[in-house]
Amino acid sequence: MMKRNRLLAGLLLLPFFTNAQAEKKDSFFVLSPVEVQAVRAGDEAPFAKSNLNRVDIEKKNLGQDLPFLLSTLPGVVVHSDAGNGMGYTGIRIRGTDPTRINMTLNGIPYNDAESQGIFFVNLPDLASSAQSIQVQRGVGTSSNGAGAFGANLNISTHETIPQKRLSIQNSLGSFDSRKHTLLYQSGLQGKFATDIRLSNLASNGYIDRASSRLSSYYVSTAFIQPRYSLRVTHFAGKEKTYQAWYGVSEADLRAGNRKVNDAGTERPGSPYENETDNYRQSHTQLFFNRTTAKKAQLSIAWFYTRGKGYYEQYKADQDYARYQMPYPVNGSDTTFTTDLIRQLWLDNHFFGTTFSYQWKQGRSAWTWGGALTRYIGDHYGKSIWASNGLTAIRNWYDQPADKNDANQFLKWQWNWKPKWSVLADLQTRWVEYRLNGFRNNPQIRFHPIYRFVNPKAGISYAHQSWSGFASLAYAQKEPNRDDFEAGWNQPPRPEKLLDLEMNIGRRLKNYRWSATFYHMAYRDQLILTGAINDVGAYTRQNIPQSYRMGIELEGSWNLQPTIRLAGNLAFSRNRVKNFTEYLDDYDNGGQRQQFYRRSNLALSPDWVSNAILSWTPIQGLECQWISQFVSRQYLDNTAKLQRSLDPYWVQNVWIDYRWKLPREKIIRLTLQLNNVTNVLYEPNGYTFSYFYGGRLNTENFYFPMAGVNGMLGVVVEL
Numbered sequence: 001m002m003k004r005n006r007l008l009a010g011l012l013l014l015p016f017f018t019n020a021q022a023e024k025k026d027s028f029f030v031l032s033p034v035e036v037q038a039v040r041a042g043d044e045a046p047f048a049k050s051n052l053n054r055v056d057i058e059k060k061n062l063g064q065d066l067p068f069l070l071s072t073l074p075g076v077v078v079h080s081d082a083g084n085g086m087g088y089t090g091i092r093i094r095g096t097d098p099t100r101i102n103m104t105l106n107g108i109p110y111n112d113a114e115s116q117g118i119f120f121v122n123l124p125d126l127a128s129s130a131q132s133i134q135v136q137r138g139v140g141t142s143s144n145g146a147g148a149f150g151a152n153l154n155i156s157t158h159e160t161i162p163q164k165r166l167s168i169q170n171s172l173g174s175f176d177s178r179k180h181t182l183l184y185q186s187g188l189q190g191k192f193a194t195d196i197r198l199s200n201l202a203s204n205g206y207i208d209r210a211s212s213r214l215s216s217y218y219v220s221t222a223f224i225q226p227r228y229s230l231r232v233t234h235f236a237g238k239e240k241t242y243q244a245w246y247g248v249s250e251a252d253l254r255a256g257n258r259k260v261n262d263a264g265t266e267r268p269g270s271p272y273e274n275e276t277d278n279y280r281q282s283h284t285q286l287f288f289n290r291t292t293a294k295k296a297q298l299s300i301a302w303f304y305t306r307g308k309g310y311y312e313q314y315k316a317d318q319d320y321a322r323y324q325m326p327y328p329v330n331g332s333d334t335t336f337t338t339d340l341i342r343q344l345w346l347d348n349h350f351f352g353t354t355f356s357y358q359w360k361q362g363r364s365a366w367t368w369g370g371a372l373t374r375y376i377g378d379h380y381g382k383s384i385w386a387s388n389g390l391t392a393i394r395n396w397y398d399q400p401a402d403k404n405d406a407n408q409f410l411k412w413q414w415n416w417k418p419k420w421s422v423l424a425d426l427q428t429r430w431v432e433y434r435l436n437g438f439r440n441n442p443q444i445r446f447h448p449i450y451r452f453v454n455p456k457a458g459i460s461y462a463h464q465s466w467s468g469f470a471s472l473a474y475a476q477k478e479p480n481r482d483d484f485e486a487g488w489n490q491p492p493r494p495e496k497l498l499d500l501e502m503n504i505g506r507r508l509k510n511y512r513w514s515a516t517f518y519h520m521a522y523r524d525q526l527i528l529t530g531a532i533n534d535v536g537a538y539t540r541q542n543i544p545q546s547y548r549m550g551i552e553l554e555g556s557w558n559l560q561p562t563i564r565l566a567g568n569l570a571f572s573r574n575r576v577k578n579f580t581e582y583l584d585d586y587d588n589g590g591q592r593q594q595f596y597r598r599s600n601l602a603l604s605p606d607w608v609s610n611a612i613l614s615w616t617p618i619q620g621l622e623c624q625w626i627s628q629f630v631s632r633q634y635l636d637n638t639a640k641l642q643r644s645l646d647p648y649w650v651q652n653v654w655i656d657y658r659w660k661l662p663r664e665k666i667i668r669l670t671l672q673l674n675n676v677t678n679v680l681y682e683p684n685g686y687t688f689s690y691f692y693g694g695r696l697n698t699e700n701f702y703f704p705m706a707g708v709n710g711m712l713g714v715v716v717e718l
Contacts, residue, residue: 028053032132033158034229034289034299035107038356038369039143040134040154042413044421046458046469048137048501048516048552050074054130054159059656061127062171062672062711063179063201065120067091069127072610073135074516074552075570077603077630079684081244083206083259083706084175084674086214088121088241088277090684094137094520094548095574095604096150099480102143103153106233107354108285108303109145113375113403114481116146118153122281122307124214124237125199128169128181131159137552138518139456139473139499142409142427144354144371147452147477149497150520150548157195157220158231158287163187163664166718173672173711177203194221197235206706208261209271210244228290236282243275243311247685247701258680258704264314267339272314279309279346296359305350310343310382323383323396338388342396344439348377352405363415370408377401381439397442401481402434419463423471425456431478438485446484450494452476458501467514468504475499483526483540493542496523505554513555520548527602527637530582530688531591538688546576546601567611574604576637584690592691600639603684605647607631620659626652635687635700642698643689648681650674666717671710678707 028051029042041047050073060069064085067078075095081088090098098118103110111118120126136152143152169181179201186194197218204211215238222231243263252260264275283305290298316339320327323342328335352373359366380398383390409427416422428451435446458471479492498521505514526540550572557565579596613625633645653673658666682702689698 028132028134033106033156034297034358035158035287035301035354035356036104036154036156037297037358038299038367038411039104039107039141039152041136041141044460044462044467044469045141045413046423046460046471046501046503047140047473048074048503048518049140050135050137052133052135054132057127057130057133058715059670060654060672061169062670062713063125063173063177063203064711065089066123066127066130067120070133070135072568072612072626072628074554074568074610075137075550075572075608076135077605077608077633077683079703080705081207081703082203082210082212082241083704084177084203084709086177086201086203087205087210087212087239088119088245091118092603093135093151094518094550094570094572095601096548097603099146100149100477101151101153102140102146102148103155104144105155105283106158106285106287106301107144107154107299107356108283108301109350109352109354109371109373109405111146113146113348113350113373113405114377114401116480119279121212121214121239121241122237122279123235124201124216124239125179125181125197126155126157126216126235126237128183128199129157129195129197129218129220129235130155132156137516138501138520139454139475139497142369142407142411142425142454142456144369144407145373145405147429147454147475149475149477149495157218157233157235158222160193160222160224161185161187164189168716168718169713170715171711171713174706174709175204175206177711179713188224191224192221193224195219205242205244206259206709207244207248207704208259209242209263209275210261212239212241214239214241227292228288231285231287231289233285233287234283236280238280239277241277243277243313247703250700250702253682253702253704266316267314268316272341274312275314277309277311279307281305281307281309294359296357299354299356299358301354303351303354306348307350308345308347310345312341312343312384314341315339320391323381324394325383325386325390325392325396328389328391335388338386340386340390341384343382343384345380345382346377347380348375350375365413367411368408369411371405373405375401375403375405377403379439397437397439399435399437399439399442401436404430404432406430416459419461421460421462423456423458423460425473427454427456428452429454429476433478433481433484435481435484438482441485444485446491448478448484448491450476450478452494465506465508466504467507468502470502471500473499473501479526479540485539490539490541492526492540493524495525495542497521497525509558511555511557513553516552516554518548518550518552522546522548525576527576529580529637530584543576543579545578548572548574548601548604550574562616564614565611566614567609569607569609571607572604573606574601575599576601579637581636581638583696586690586692587694588691594638596638599637600634602635602637603633603645605631605633621657622655624654626654628652630683633683635685643687643700645682645685645702648679648683650679650681651677666715668713668715668717670713670715672713673708673710675706675708680707681705
């Protein structure tokens with residue numbers, strides 16, 4: 001009876017079968033927990049996607065942040081402020097930045113509600129708890145949270161392993177980088193399963209003073225019955241990173257000063273030692289899953305995300321009035337300026353519920369789902385020290401902001417014929433902002449409300465070794481908080497995207513290949529133009545027409561039983577039409593304009609390729625040579641060579657050896673060598689130009705990556 005109950009409990013963790021092909025035991029979608037099925041693309045869903053399981057993630061998890069574990073996926077470019085993949089990191093997919101990438105954790109929205117960005121630094125060592133990851137390129141299937149406008153990143157931590165596991169993970173490497181993780185997984189013990197993780201990470205970074213001190217914990221426990229389950233998950237992260245977000249100037253880079261960091265240098269003498277970013281974030285999630293007598297599945301989740309933190313700066317020669325402080329008066333002398341230390345705080349609450357109901361009727365499978373979320377945030381500033389004395393102790397700005405988001409979607413998949421499957425997906429979304437001023441523009445008040453309808457449809461084909469799909473998806477996305485700082489005279493409009501995807505592929509015993517063509521046509525995409533707002537700040541503007549078009553090739557070939565070659569190539573054209581650049585004119589005042597009929601979208605390379613040569617000479621030993629090429633990227637939307645990042649070709653080496661000990665114990669030794677050819681390259685940067693002294697001046701800033709560096713990891717599984 002106990003064995004029967006365990007089998008039924010295990011089946012409860014599997015998703016609802018969306019089609020006959022999805023019932024294969026090795027299906028990534030089938031093995032996904034119920035709570036993430038609604039936002040994941042099934043095996044035959046007509047969307048471009050990449051899937052990583054627990055083994056894929058663990059192999060490369062030595063301490064670098066999550067984007068670097070995804071760096072070899074098609075069209076992916078990653079970067080790091082500190083230059084070694086720890087601390088603040090970023091990712092772009094098909095040139096799409098994180099504010100347009102929808103990310104969910106166990107189906108729960110993660111993107112920051114206001115900026116819509118993804119801050120991986122707030123989730124230190126999340127990869128050690130991740131059991132599976134799906135990356136959808138393009139609009140993808142309907143999801144919860146911020147509108148997917150180029151990619152979806154779906155992470156699940158809830159797959160239950162069958163056996164008990166204790167894992168002790170330690171990594172050491174360049175720049176005094178280290179990672180220490182203790183992971184316990186109980187497996188399914190009767191009706192319960194529990195996962196616990198403690199992590200501590202640190203690095204001094206490649207860039208000067210770009211240190212990071214990170215810690216996190218994760219606890220999840222589930223009560224599982226044959227027809228229902230209840231799970232509580234709680235995890236939190238704490239980060240303290242020395243600021244390195246100013247980049248390195250072009251002059252310093254050309255002089256060979258690749259590690260220069262200007263943060264904290266406003267203090268006379270040595271840089272200010274606490275020019276740091278400090279943030280804590282916790283997540284509490286509760287899941288209830290129920291399977292009915294007719295095999296329908298209901299999933300309801302409640303969540304609460306709490307975040308609070310600040311970044312601290314030393315600022316020289318500041319006007320007291322700017323900080324809402326009276327001028328100090330000593331007799332007849334009045335002091336107008338002072339050096340001071342300030343903190344810019346963010347204090348927020350994000351909570352809500354997600355739900356899905358999945359059922360099958362004949363050859364049709366249906367999913368109804370959605371989410372209701374509320375965000376309450378407060379932005380405020382504190383002055384904690386002044387060289388000429390603090391004349392008032394109060395917040396020098398205080399701007400609360402709220403956001404409500406409600407969405408629902410209905411997905412229908414129909415096995416039209418044995419070889420064909422049809423998908424229809426309709427999402428409706430309602431978004432409300434309440435914005436009460438900005439630090440540099442406190443008088444602005446906005447209360448916009450958006451209503452979106454986002455349809456998607458596609459068809460898939462699978463027969464013997466061949467497969468393919470075609471889909472058309474429409475997406476709309478609200479502006480982020482900073483876009484509204486443009487002022488009353490320049491209110492931003494929502495962005496719109498029409499995404500066409502077509503794919504064909506073949507899978508045989510020793511090789512596989514696939515080709516995906518896409519055309520993503522934007523209306524009113526928000527990009528930086530150089531135009532300034534009511535208070536002189538640079539903000540994004542709506543551009544009537546722009547597009548991304550390309551082809552992604554993927555394949556692998558088993559050359560011999562011990563040698564395998566795999567890789568991908570993404571070629572694209574990323575263009576903006578009828579673009580006007582605004583340039584500050586310091587000689588005559590105001591701004592000058594320059595018109596471009598067609599130009600390149602910023603930070604969107606035409607070529608991204610990855611090649612991985614794997615060699616397994618003996619059992620337990622695997623060696624990989626990983627090669628990545630990224631073509632030229634332009635720092636703005638003008639396609640000017642002098643405002644660009646040079647192409648780069650980077651080689652990495654990865655070696656992993658596993659000792660199997662009695663009683664299924666394992667010791668794993670992993671060596672990762674990055675940039676073994678010591679290439680000097682910069683995957684990210686920014687630029688600004690202006691007229692002064694009768695000529696156009698351009699200032700570029702770059703985020704260099706480290707030369708040869710490495711990590712050595714030891715994992716003991718008991």
